[in-house]
Amino acid sequence: MATLKEKRTCGQRCEDFGRFIWNSDNGTLMGRTPEKWVYISLYYVAFYVVMTSLFSLAIYVLMYTLCPYAPDYQDRLKSPGVMVWPDTYGEEVIDISYNTSDKKSWMKMSNILHDFLKPYNDTKQLECNTHNCTKGKYFIQKTFSAPDHTKWACPFTQSMLGACSGLEDPTFGYNCSMPCVIIKMNRVIDFFPTNQTDLPPYVNCTILEGHNNVAKIDYFPERGIMDLSYFPYYGNLAQPTYVNPLVGVRFSLVGEKHAKIQCRVVADKISYENYYDPYEGKVTFYLKAMK
Ligand SMILES: *[C@@H]1O[C@H](CO)[C@@H](O)[C@H](O)[C@H]1NC(C)=O
Ligand SMILES: *[C@@H]1O[C@H](CO)[C@@H](O)[C@H](O)[C@H]1NC(C)=O
Ligand SMILES: *[C@@H]1O[C@H](CO)[C@@H](O)[C@H](O)[C@H]1NC(C)=O
Ligand SMILES: *[C@@H]1O[C@H](CO)[C@@H](O)[C@H](O)[C@H]1NC(C)=O
Ligand SMILES: *[C@@H]1O[C@H](CO)[C@@H](O)[C@H](O)[C@H]1NC(C)=O
Numbered sequence: 001m002a003t004l005k006e007k008r009t010c011g012q013r014c015e016d017f018g019r020f021i022w023n024s025d026n027g028t029l030m031g032r033t034p035e036k037w038v039y040i041s042l043y044y045v046a047f048y049v050v051m052t053s054l055f056s057l058a059i060y061v062l063m064y065t066l067c068p069y070a071p072d073y074q075d076r077l078k079s080p081g082v083m084v085w086p087d088t089y090g091e092e093v094i095d096i097s098y099n100t101s102d103k104k105s106w107m108k109m110s111n112i113l114h115d116f117l118k119p120y121n122d123t124k125q126l127e128c129n130t131h132n133c134t135k136g137k138y139f140i141q142k143t144f145s146a147p148d149h150t151k152w153a154c155p156f157t158q159s160m161l162g163a164c165s166g167l168e169d170p171t172f173g174y175n176c177s178m179p180c181v182i183i184k185m186n187r188v189i190d191f192f193p194t195n196q197t198d199l200p201p202y203v204n205c206t207i208l209e210g211h212n213n214v215a216k217i218d219y220f221p222e223r224g225i226m227d228l229s230y231f232p233y234y235g236n237l238a239q240p241t242y243v244n245p246l247v248g249v250r251f252s253l254v255g256e257k258h259a260k261i262q263c264r265v266v267a268d269k270i271s272y273e274n275y276y277d278p279y280e281g282k283v284t285f286y287l288k289a290m291k
């Protein structure tokens, strides 16, 4: 027991420790001869070399089998969802209501749309998407021929949205009763929306409630078409400059000026009757203009 042992001075302890580090009597370093230390070191070196190589091999095999341009497992929907801007939610449903005589109210809507359209700025698009795309045909690219080992993406400019571009009318029609909404379809990698290439996907909006309150529906680009040259999408790494094609829809509200609208992207490979996903292939919203 420690208390019974004679007290040792600090000097003695240091000496003991020194002897442990290097014992000149039997030539051991920390209790082992240098020769033994060499063997122990060699053992550990070999051990870690083997472990490291096993680990590297495993990582290498994994990386080799992964394609860097598309996720291996896509738990994304095979049929894309559809969204609408301005994305103002009421209680659970998208509720686009505004007051034509209240500047703050319609500025809110037009600001959402201006922000959303920023990536589509004409100058920006024509600078970063310089490829001359052939309209009306799928843009199939087997090689990475764009700069930095990527694939081309077709430009979609704000001005293609015509009256809904915010260029001629910066209020997007929210200062009167002709509001524009913008429809976007989500990206799905390697998705071909139709196999009938003479019939590109198009947006079709129908009035679910308040038929008498909508006098006219206009689509921009014409007929609400999403051109085939924007498909297929190859993923963000392969096509970093890709932008989704958009469709602007302008409603001419009359009478009570409110309606429930459903906009669907129509194409033979786009389903829209998924009970569990109300946004698959279509979007439903309320539109209301007050005074
Ligand atoms: C719309 O805005 C005007 C001016 O701010 C206001 O007088 C009017 O009550 C508003 N209408 C509704 C339905 O809120
Ligand atoms: C587009 O970008 C250019 C240059 O950055 C800018 O001058 C122009 O105002 C932008 N246009 C719109 C509609 O925001
Ligand atoms: C793009 O291609 C079309 C048809 O080949 C041609 O008429 C047009 O001039 C081209 N545009 C540019 C900017 O190269
Ligand atoms: C709405 O704004 C546009 C563009 O600024 C203008 O031409 C139009 O007269 C405005 N309409 C109303 C009702 O204020
Ligand atoms: C398109 O695909 C459907 C089924 O996915 C098939 O029935 C149809 O024959 C195809 N049409 C063409 C033109 O390939």
Ligand SMILES: *[C@@H]1O[C@H](CO)[C@@H](O)[C@H](O)[C@H]1NC(C)=O
Pocket (backbone or CB within 6 Å): 204, 205, 206, 266
């Ligand atoms: C749009 O959808 C409605 C209702 O489903 C349908 O009656 C109409 O023919 C469609 N329009 C077009 C251009 O497909």
